[in-house]
Amino acid sequence: MTTDDTYPTLDLALRVGELLLSSGAGAADVSVQMQNVCIACGLRGVSASVTFTELQLTHQESPDEPGMIQVRDVRQREIDYEDLTLVDWLVRDLVAGAIDRDEARNRLAQIVSSGHERSRKVVTLAWGIMGLGVGLLLGAKPIVAAAAFVGAIGIDLIQRYLARRRLPTFYQQVAGGLFATLLAVLVIATHLSEHPSRIVSAGIILLLAGVSYMGAVQDALTGFPLTAAARCMEATLATAGVIAGVSGGLTVATALGIKLVNLTPGASAYPPWPEMALGGAISAGAFAFASYAPYRALLPAALLGMMSATSFIALYRAGLGVSWPSAVAATCVGLVSYTIAARVKVPTLLLVVTGVVPLLPGLSVYRGLAHLSADDPSGLVELINASVIFLALAGGVIFGEYIAQPLRREGRRLEQRLSGPRLVGPLTVRSVRRRKRTKV
Template identity: 70%
Template sequence: MTNEDTYLTLDLGLRVGELLLSSGAGAADVSIQMQNVALACGLRGVSSSVTFTELQLTHQESPDQPTVLQVRNVVQREIDYEDLTLVDQLVRDLVAGRIDRDGARAELARIVSSGHTRSRRAATLGWGVMGVGVGLMLGATPIVVVTAFIGAILIDVSTRALARRRLPVFYQQVAGGLLATVLAVLVSATHLSHEPSRIISAGIILLLAGVSFMGAVQDALTGFPLTSMARLLEATLATAGAIAGVSGGLTLANAVGMEMPRVTPGSSIYSATPLMTVGGAVTAAAFAFASYAPLRSLLPIALVGGLASTTFALGYLGGLGVAWPSALAAVLVGLISYAIAGRVRVPTLAIVVSGVVPLLPGLAIYRGLAILSENSARGLIDLVNAAVIAIALGAGVILGEYIAQPLSREARRFEQRLSGPRLVGPLTARSSRSRRHTGHSSERVSGRR
């Protein structure tokens, strides 16, 4: 392989890794899929390194040759299951030999440059429906549910507007928390509802960093502690921004003389099992819809979310606490998501994350940090509880995937080298002489849209 071939192959691997990481994939999946791309293109001996903001691929032909090193920065931070699905299929086609390197580069360029098949307004509506699902899970009244729907939509619109002006995420979170609190104050002032705590909790759910927190746990479990700590810091900072916004909204209400009931940060009282099931299904499907998951996956995701919420509710009401029901629900999600993902042709990650979204400890993180900000040590209990839930969910999902994925002889050898099963992309790739050259491919994948 010439130097030019080596450079082009490493560049393709980095571009694939960048899109996977920025679309929500874990560090372990990104690392092995970059190596799979290189191996499928005939380049052996490639090592990869993944951090929170940087990807690196290195290759050395022989001990007496200089090392080729390529680095790429990752700046985008938005969960995008449409791009994740397309890149997942691209890697599978490359590994299977259905497309060559040049075809893969062209297809990847189309994925990056094309817009989404779903409009931005539709995604915003999805966040509003997710607020409705959370309200149902928290046993909220119809007024609170409607307010949560409106609040989630307004928060998404405002944070998008601030993001276009390149305002840091922390300030976007502050603005979102402020908006949700002002809306709760207005509803309380009109005496339509006397549950401002639940209005705020349901309204800011999309601001809470439960997904990032669980991602941090999964990266730690799969052997990427530095990336895990970076995700954890990002999650904490984002939640702190939401707390600052809520506090600012309450301060503003007091300044203008508006009286309202005492606000309990992160107020959450679980509904009865039937409402938990419906709320969990709506929340999971709405999250997937807002994250651009393919339409064919929404019904299975709703079923998974409803099943996970039901499992949790039964365990919680049965006196098992919070951690063990969360773990049991996560194991169940991991078990069934692998089979479902293959049938609906989406990465397992999209179903797994969406399925456990109703159980994420975002409200517990918010409650713990908010109480700590009031100089009360009780906040530590909520933070520990949130950490236990996140660990239970992350470990349970991975255990479920371990049990579900059929391990052939080659896969067993592969799993001994890497931590954790794959939630994105194929298990491994074999280099082939027919794919070591970038000549003609027996089959080209079609365009993106």
């Protein structure tokens, strides 16, 4: 391959990696997919380096020639599962030989430049519905759940406004935490509820970076400690912003003479399993919708959220603690997601993340950092417990996928043996590719 062909190939691979990483994909997946793009375009011997904010590809044609290096910065943005799905299928088509490099570049440019058919107002409403589902997961009463619904919508509008003003994420989190706390103050002042802890907890749950923490643990497990540390640092800073916002709201309440009795921000309790199942389905499905997941993936996402919440609460009620039920539920999500993703034609990551959303211990992280900021050593215990849960979730999901891969492969072989000859079309796509390679 000539130099004129090498640079466009590396550029395409970097652009694919940038979109995958900014959409929430793990560093290991990004590295492999960039190499797959290069190999599909006829460029072998490429070395990929992935960090939290930078991607690098290196290719050396021969030991006697200098290596070619291309670097691309990654700009973090909101999770976009529609773009993630489109890029996933672009890479699949490129690897299968259905499109060439130039067509792949054109399709990628269309993905990046095109907007969404889903209205932003509808997405904001979906965040509110997710807040309602989270309220059910916390055992909230109707008034508290309604406050969580309103709070989630208000937080999304505030953060969108501040993002357009290019304010850093930390200050957006401060504003969100302040709004959630002032909403709780308003509800208490009007005597609509006497549970300020649940109101604040349900309000701030959407601000807590549980998905980022789980992604950090996944990167650590798959051999990318630098990226894991960067993601963990970003998530911790975002949580610190929430703490500052809640503290500011409590200060305003004190100045107004409103006493929030028995307020423990971050406090939660597990409700009966029907509420857990309903809350898990609503929160997972709404999160998938708000993250621009394809419509065909919404029902599977909701069912996975229901499954994870139900299995968790069943094992928790059996006296197994929190970490082991989380690990078992995450393993089930990983096992089922791998099979369903192929059926609905979406990346497995989409279903995995939405399936474990009801189990993310964002409130534990909040409590831990809040206690440490108040010189309470019990905060360290909370953080350790949260870390164990994140490890259980990430490890369980990855283990479930490891189990699912050989099961699916053996299932294909059994199907081939039992299905008999096809009257129309090939038996499998692989057989067609194998014959094509043989002819070449």
